Amino acid sequence: MTEPTAEMIQETKLYKSWGLSDQEFQTISNDILGRLPNYTETGLFSVMWGEHCSYKNSKNVLRKFSNKSERVLAGPGEDAGIIDIGDNQAIVFKAESHNHPSAVEPYQGAATGVGGIIRDIFSMGATPIALLNSLKFGELDDSHTRYLAEEIVSGIGGYGNCIGIPTVGGEIAFQSRYKKNPIVNVMCVGLIDHDDVKYGKATGKDNLIVYVGAKTGRDGIHGATFASDEFTDSKSTQRSAVQVGDPFMEKLLMDACIELVHEHSDWIMGIQDMGAAGLVSSTAEMASKASSGLILELDNVPQRETEMTPYEIMLSESQERMVLCIKPEYEQNITDFFTDKMLDAVVVGKVTTDGQYKIYQRGKMVCNIPISGLVDESPEYKRISVKPDRIADSKEQFRPEIKSLEDVWLKILRQPTIASKEYFYKTYDSQIKANTVVQPGSDAAVVRIRDTKKAIAMTNDGNSRMVYVDPFIGGQMAVIEAASNLVAAGAIPIGITDCLNYGNPEKPEIFWEFEKSVSGMAMAGKKLNIPVVSGNVSLYNEFNETAIYPSPMIGMTGLVEDIDNVITQGFKNSGDLIYLIGETRNEFNGSEIQQLQLNDVKGSLSKINVDQIKDRFELILDIINNKLINSCHDLSEGGLAVALSEATFENKLGFKCEVNMPKEYLFSETPARFVVSVSKDNQRKFEDIIGNNGAKIGVVTDDNRMNIKTIGAEATIELSVAMSIWKEAISCLMKKN
Amino acid sequence: MGLVKVYVTYKESILDPQGEAIKSAIHGMGHTSINDVRMGKYFELNVDNNVSDIDSEINLICDDLLANPNMETYRYEILEDAE
Amino acid sequence: MGLVKVYVTYKESILDPQGEAIKSAIHGMGHTSINDVRMGKYFELNVDNNVSDIDSEINLICDDLLANPNMETYRYEILEDAE
């Protein structure tokens, strides 16, 4: 195939099918190059200026986030954010979306998502210690959805289990909007000593660019622009974008890179993973960070296929590859080092000072463009934002209809979004490395740090129903819920990473959802002093023009200073007293019970007093650190009824409670409430501290029953019945054919 | 009853990590005359004799389930009355 | 260059959970005329032409590596000059 000439590209507007607008093409030709770009150059611009790499539609919204706190060592801009946890240690974490690849090839799409996020962490020199994932699927009554769920989950497990990083937590929700566009967000957390941090920089004239890892094939070409494109039935044959993951290769690569950073830090100037838009994005960004230029020799790039064009080599998204910038005197050491680890490392270029990106193949220059133009001068758009009609202004709340409290209670426990996710998370090795103190099944996962008293708690949250109903308040709730989960485990929230999943931002209503929900998250994060240090944006999540619910995912990490204080959500002893902390209000819009009874969510959400919630978090941490409670569980979907039920399942202990509220309120989803259990010995001290922030509602029992009295109603449910419904709901649905 | 054998392999351009690992193990064992290894899946389906259009049935099953057309190709043989 | 195709399957006596899972998925799709599914592995080996005794070489590779005789059986075909 001969490539079209620069003139032909201009004439046929080929660039448009690659996602560049006429205006953008003009800027490139007139302002940046002063000539027409050739085929390869057009390709490079089109991926680098795509949403995935350039954030052109989202940059100005993302500025709302605060990324500062006394603990932040590095924020957005690096492969991952870094947060100080004391003792010269830090955690490094980031989340990544792989929605589109997972829709096309669910196993590999999800697996390569995991592989990619792990590379982001070890490329900074950190040792990955945990993985999490946030998944949103269509309803499980659909066979294609079940297929996607099964394959996506096994792809995540397949990669994480093989490479040996525990998958410790996550969330899974179901809603028909995700049927053809599942949400697959993965997060990785790593541990590092301050002095070991490495940045992805290509600096110092004549230093060498070294390529390490798997060979380059034609995988995923234009994967990055593909991710910025919507799905339609007719486009479902985008074949070239499928990448296959090789977790074995990545394990070798990970161990080697970590060892290199620890033992031979003096050999290397910078290290970077090849993620979206492969070689071009990694090398150009490394050069841009150091204001350097680069020369690349494509003939040296290890290739799996024959006759690859420069365009293909530069844009390939073959997995398990890294780029290093090294000092020339260590070239032999580096190649020997990697050869010993069964990995190929080859010099593919060098650093220059002219700021140009020059690429050669078979002696011919195939690209010569200013790096700043490619990386830093990508356009930025402020899209039009219009409030969708569905957003309600009225304060009216949905009123649940409850004839039999028992019935509704059990129905709610059977809802896939509420039911135990064990069927899925049991396929993840959550214990490898022997550090997982709290495994999946409680509020936050907790992983200890060996040889210290510290532990890291982490969670993924984001109730997209609430965000759909009211993006601003729903956004606040996502942050508050994540923080509640960490606090309930005994951890101080210290940092946020996010995945922002939305529809097509060129549609004003979608952009409004995006903007408002980010504002909500940013506001809550600022007030709670939890900085956003990394993240990812995934737009164009649509199928046949229907967008997913606005689905921001908050990945949050927390610090446990004394691991002996960690607690879980389950009741521990019969006879312990049960308290509800936080006021329960008449709030049903966007709730599980509204979804159940209306098969829809709507209405407006009530304002949230974040300052008050901040004080409540401090109160909870205070009672935990004073060892005054035996369990703590935050209330989320399904409200008090679900939280109390979940607290019984861990140790098969029941309860007898009485609350001074109407029965409907058992399902209210007022945020930031907690159910705690307290031994009688601690009652006095506990009550002194909580004052009127909470109320005693009952006692833990060992009679295998859940019993609750409300104003005018009472319900009793056998624990075994509730438990089997809750535990088996998802596996029953999955086994249906 | 008929037997249908289905072979599913990655498309040429798709990375086959297992094949690569197997190849280097084979080389390590001294069999250097093996230049290349690709690994695929193999299925044996037993089919009732009363199926009217077996080809279209098998193609459906392959397209929808046994192979993902985005990365794999398949072929099959029908062995009538293999029983 | 010759092409060798190798098929490895679980022994008859061993339950094949993947085959079972696929069978029920196929039934779920409405193809109830498929009575039984077994899943195995399929390999394509490219072999230099100058190998003297290709059968013994392939048998060695299969016995030592591609199949575990405790649970699997294999068969192969040689396609000379498949090139």
Place this chain on the structure above:
Amino acid sequence: MKFAVIVFPGSNCDKDLYFAIKDGIHADVEMIDYRSKSLDAFDAVLIPGGFSYGDYLRSGAIAAHAPIIETIKRMSALGKPIMGICNGFQILTEIGLLPGALIRNRQNRFICETVDLKVKNNQTIFTNEYEFDQTLSLPVAHGEGNYYCDISTLKQINDNNQIIFRYASDINGSIDNIAGIINKAGNVLGMMPHPERALEEMLGSDDGLKLFQSILKSHMNRVNL
């Protein structure tokens, strides 16, 4: 006493096992590369869990051809204790030091959970610190942990008391709920559950500790004889 933890490309429970020896029973331990030619300096060999060579082809199949395997076989012939956990067990069956094979879990899925198992033989160098029929709570994490052997092999290992651990209930389809077996000579143990993950109450169970203590104690007894 000095332990070797063998590291194959793709092993990923090697460090856990290393810590189990170092911090769990405070013995000497070293990580040994799969290309090493000698294990003369060691008293016991531990083959860790993980995904050696990605578990590609079949778990343990490719590792069975690694250079160190011949050395491990020699150690076995000398009667040195050899223990394979999870992937290590798979490797030991692949190289024929233990009978049978580990096939795909009956439910066709990877499982990670903490399960109960019973000690069915406490007269071994690996289990003498346990009681007979004692129930242990140990984590499992595997996709191919379904122990299979033919009927005559099953009879043999039963007759010789080679079945060391059984699951308290069927978790993966293993024949006779077999979770761990020993060779006829009594010096090679393979088991699917992970004792190295169960050394501290904080992580859910410390039932694995006695296994490592048994090995240490047996060695000391022998040395002191």
